[in-house]
Amino acid sequence: MTARLACTWYGLDDVPVDAPVLVLGNSIGTNQGMWAPLIPELAGRFRVLAVETRGHAGSEVLPGPYSLDELGQDFLALFDELHLGTVRYAGLSLGGMIGMWLAAHAPERVERMALICTSAYLPPATNWIERAETVRAKGTGSIADVAAGRWFTEGFRAREPERVAAAVAMLEATPDEGYAACCEAIAGMDLRGDLPRITADTLVIAGADDPATPPSHAEAIVGSVPGARLQIVPDAAHLATLEQPEAIGALVVAHLGGAR
């Protein structure tokens, strides 16, 4: 059964009606706010569709566990409902995992993609299962401090406490069951065998200081997706769209193109 996904269009009044559609996929414990600093630039080039993953923000919270297949099928169902043929795609972390799934299972739907701070395989599964148990028992707020330490470098946390607090507020607002069930999807995920089938023109972006999905995970994706390229962004941890929005925006635009 697919879940109804919340999504928001940007740029429809700014770009030609035939401008490419750019679909954005969020990371676990966030919402479309993780793209906010990039939206003005992207919406001047694309019809941007910011989608929120099952169990997150305004999307339906079905009881877990979820699988990556289910998260990917949700996106395909949304594409069908909105009559989207081929799209460009950018996803961070869990959003990048969904992008790889889409590009491998529905290659005709994804022509170019940017995979940001993500991984095709993120063991040990036991860590994700334990995190799911913690969140079901104590809520997403109970993991907020630890998450902020993965999401941002120490320097950014010291310099930008308000921006860090805004990101943590996204986590605290995420439904406990949705978050836990997406942890279980990551626990069961292994996309490594799917990567050689991907035909989309792929850019993989890593944060140099990302402890959650370090650059070695990006290198592994680049090694398996035909023709993929790697960019490592300095002074960025996991939520690189919030810590280094200009650098990430420039890379995404240079790779995905757009109407301008």
Ligand SMILES: O=C(O)CC1=CCC(=O)O1
């Ligand atoms: O654990 C985190 O918050 C980092 C992360 C791993 C996968 C994802 O979507 O976020």
